[in-house]
Amino acid sequence: MKNIIIASTSTIYESDYLEYLLEELAHFFKNASTILFIPYARPGGISHDEYTLKTSVAFNKINKQIIGIHTFKNLTEAINNAEAIFVGGGNTFVLVSQLHRNKLLSSIKDVVENGTPYLGTSAGSNICGLTMNTTNDMPIVQPPSFKTLGLVPFNINPHYLDPDPNSTHKGETRETRIKEFHIYNSQPVIGLREGSWLEVKENRITLKGKLQARIFEHNQTPYEVETNTDLSHLK
Known part of the structure; x- marks a missing residue:
């Protein structure tokens, strides 16, 4: 049974790292004493x-021990034995390059689809989708x-x-970029605002946060959905 939190970000406003999610994470990771961090x-x-x-500083607040995957000699074994997994944010190109290099994508997918709790923030959320093509990051590696x-049937x-109506910036908006993506790709894209997350319980996908x-669907007008909306139909 898939048990996943796909969060837009690790930090909102002026709060501490993961502070806005800690109460949720204490429940989410209730059966894990250690969390494998990527x-x-x-x-x-x-x-x-x-x-x-x-x-580790953040997870100490909910009495969870963080262990970095880079400290293991056998990375696949670390994934297979993990009580829970957290993939943090940063640059998605760097993250995906390293996961491919270490041949870990299929191992992570297998254990998460079999019930290992997975938390992703930012780049760690990007990789839950079908592809990383809707990341905002610079392609600093290839x-x-x-x-x-592909833990969910869409992109994130x-x-x-x-768009800020008071901004003097005349460049492309996020919506424009996603529309460009849909010229060449057909899967839906969910624009997750800061402080929002997707809760995945087996095949049910629910928007959480305030x-x-x-939602961007191919050849359709983008639309808004409220928190607690079931998004399981998107594909």
Whole structure:
């Protein structure tokens, strides 16, 4: 039974890392004492050790131990034995490149589809979709493929931003970029605003958080959905 949280971000406003989600995560990870952390996305280029320490500080607040996957010799074995998995945010190109290099995508997909709880934020959420093609990140490295975990039957755009009518910026909006994506691809895209997340329980996918999400379907006008909306029909 799939048990997944796909969160837009790790931090909102001026809160501490994961603070807005900690109450939810205490329940989500209630049956796990340790969580396998995958720090490959390296936000700001920080080291795997630095990222793991930052994550540990947050999870100590709910009495969970974080163990970085980079500390294991056998990475596939670490995935297979994990009580729970957290893939943090950063650069999606870096994350996907490293997952492909270490041949971990299929292992993660298998254990999550068989019930291992999975938390993704930002880049870690991007990879839950069919591909990483709707990331906002710069392509600073080249992964061998843009295909990702396919844990949900659509793509995700974390950190979705609405156009600012008062801005002097005349460049492309997120909506424009997603419409460009749909010229060449047909899968739906969910624009997840900061502080929102998707709860996946087996085949049921529900929007959570306080904000609406924006849904983009191929050859259709984008539309808004309210929190607690069932999105399981999207494919």
